[in-house]
Amino acid sequence: MTADDRTLPNDLAVTAESTETITLRELLRALDTAVVELVDAPAGDDVVVSSVALVDSTDLAVEIESQSPMPDLFLHVGVGKSEAVRWFDQVAQRAPAHRPRAVMSKMATESRGLKTAAHRAGVALVAVHPKARWDQVFPLVQRMLDRSRRQQARLGDPDLLATDTDLFGLAQIVAQNSGGMVSIEDAQSRVLAYSASDEAADELRTLSILGREGPRDYLRVLQKWGVFDRLRESDEVVDVPAHEELATKRRLAVSIRQSSEDGSAAPRLLGSIWVQQGDTPFTADAADVLRGASAIAARIISRTLNAPSTEALLIQRLFGARGGGVDVPSVANALNLPITGPAAVVGFAPTATEAAAPIGEFAASGNMLRLHASSFSRESVATVIGDRAYVLLPSYKSASSVAAWTRQLVDQFEAKRSIVLRAAIAVPVPDLGQVAGARSEVDRVLDGTAATFPEGRVTTLAESRTPVLLGEILDLVGRHPELRDPRLDALIDYDSTHASNLCESAEVYLADHGDVRAAATALQVHPNTLRYRIRRVEEIVGIDLQDASDRMLFELQLALHRRTGIG
Known part of the structure; x- marks a missing residue:
């Protein structure tokens, strides 16, 4: 699979417990016309979408062979037109209840045959912008499916700080009250959430929503005007004028900052909120709206950073972290995982030669890891604990396929991010109750093979038993000076x-x-x-x-x- 190498930060939605549904129409409206466009919807666009899978060409046959209901939405990554047509023809032979509701593809507007095949299968076809990043689209779709419908609250309403308010809901509220189009970005200028666009959206807004960097000439202008410095150093609302030559429109911007508890340190920059002016002027109180939104966004982001979601906690406990055991049936139900059946646990660690900065970058790459894992197994879960990452791959086809996927991922991290990883695989894991033990096994391997790199880039306990056991014996002797x-x-x-x-x-x-x-x-x-x-x-x-x-x-x-x- 070919996947974009830029990642989003951790999921900022706080609605993991939502039971409400979302329709295809609502999902597409949230993703924005800059990213997606509905090509055809044989059953209408009010069909309910509650699950998503990201697949490449090698995954298509697996999904077809399974007789269980398919996910409601498929994201076709690197799937050719002929492959997609054959897949739709096979989908059409399944019972209607076992078919997906929609497919997103970058090839959707390039082939009439693809549209015809999707229509025959009764599946909606959605075109994804060719420049959109899958590692941006996939987390956004997941985020939308995990949250309830946004309430149409105003900034002064108490509902704004309810548990179902997230950054997407905040962006919509700011747009309604400021009269512009809103983007909320993190400290690295990556888009976290945005409001709906209209025809007045300029190229800069479109590029940012697609996960692409803005025009370098404009970024230099912002630097020259001191916009970034003012955002880093103050809470004031910055008025950024239009630039006729670069075809950018007027914007208002405000930083999202978190003050230290005792006030002894400078506020921590969490991100920024940008509002692009459309065909009508900003509202008279737009600056006040932004200042209020900045405070709310800081609470949402810091709350998420400091307190992982319920799902994230469940996953970490499943892997044996955060103390205590887990109720396996409850975890399986909450995470939609099979309780029994062969599974694999894969652990990833930066090499001992990596500097602290790359290790930190790896630890922040959780979404990229989740994206790759989901492309291999849609039931997969992943987490980062300390400077190591762990993936659970249920229902894998073979141990060799797990090893091949792991080697490919290690190679991609090195080629695209210059992060050199080692990986250890525990397989088979008979049931969810054994996942924590499997994590301990891969930790043993990662600890015991650090000195054998690069020969042991991807290995198992069975393959590395000698260095693992010898290392543990040496550690045992080392803890007893008398020996x-x-x-x-x-x-x-x-x-x-x-x-x-x-x-x-x-x-x-x-x-x-x-x-x-x-x-x-x-x-x-x-x-x-x-x-x-x-x-x-x-x-x-x-x-x-x-x-x-x-x-x-x-x-x-x-x-x-x-x-x-x-x-």
Whole structure:
């Protein structure tokens, strides 16, 4: 699958417990005409959409082979026209109750045959803008399906701060009260939510909604005007004039900032709210509307950042985090997961050579990971715990397919984000009650194979049992000082005092099973030189390297020194 490499931040909707439904018409209106366009709706656009799956060409056959009801909405990523037509023809042979309600595709307007096939299957066809990013569209669709219908509240209404108010609802309210078109962005200028657009939307707004960067000339103008500096440093509403040459319209902007609890630190920038003027002027109190919206947005964002959603907590507890056990039937029902059946748990960790900044970037890439996991298995769940990420893949086809998907994802993170990852797979996991144990298993592998990178980019406990067990044995010995051999200290002190390398020579000699010529070649010294060094090692330590017990103990102590730096 080809997926865009830019990710959205964590889901900011706070309506995971919603039981209300959303129709295709409401979903498309929320996504905006800049992103999607309805091509055909044989059953009308008031059909209910409650589930979504992102699939590529390799996933299509799997969905068809299954006799269970299909998700209501499919996102076809990288699916060719001929493949899509064949898929629709197969869908048409299923019972109506087992067909999807709609399909989103970037190919929808390029083929009359595709529209005809979708119509025969009774499935609505929605065109996605060619420049839209799937990793932007997919989370937005999920967010809309997870929240209830937005209430038409005004900024002064108490309902605005009800539990079902999220950033999308806030954007709509600000648009109604300011007379413009609203975008809410995070601190990295990525769009989190927006109001509906109309014909007066300029190119800058359209590009931002599509997940694309605005024109560089305009960004330079904003920098020159000091707009970004003012947003970072104050809570004032910034009036950004129209720019005729760049075809951008007037905007009002305000920062979203969170003050420190004791006021001792500068406010933390969480994002910004932008309102583009349309064909009519802003309302007289538009600036006041923005100031109020900024405070509300700060509470929504900070609440979400500080308190994960109910679903996120359930997933982390399923993986054994946050303490306590889980009620497996309840978790399975809440997350729509099969309780039994083969599943796989995959853990990802940055390599030990990665700097802190890339590790932080990886930890913020949860949505990208979820997108890839959902393309492999629509029942998958993923979470980031510390500097590691974990994915549960229920109902996988084969262990080899899980390994192939994992290698592909590791390669994509390295190629697109310059983040070098290691991965460990636990498979099979017989039921949901074993997921926490499977996570412990992949942690063992990730801990035990850190020193073997890059040979162990993707591995399992069965494939890496020797380094894992040896590492755990060394850690166990290292926790008991009485099990360390003090005779090794004399050799370490000798190397330090005489600037020699007897420890290294002994390690290479033992690694080559006492083959002097092979070890001498590796060390680039004469065999007689190495023989002399080994004799000195035996004299200083007081051991006989021809004795199996002495040799085993000495090799273990050298490995412990190499691992901990302690003799």
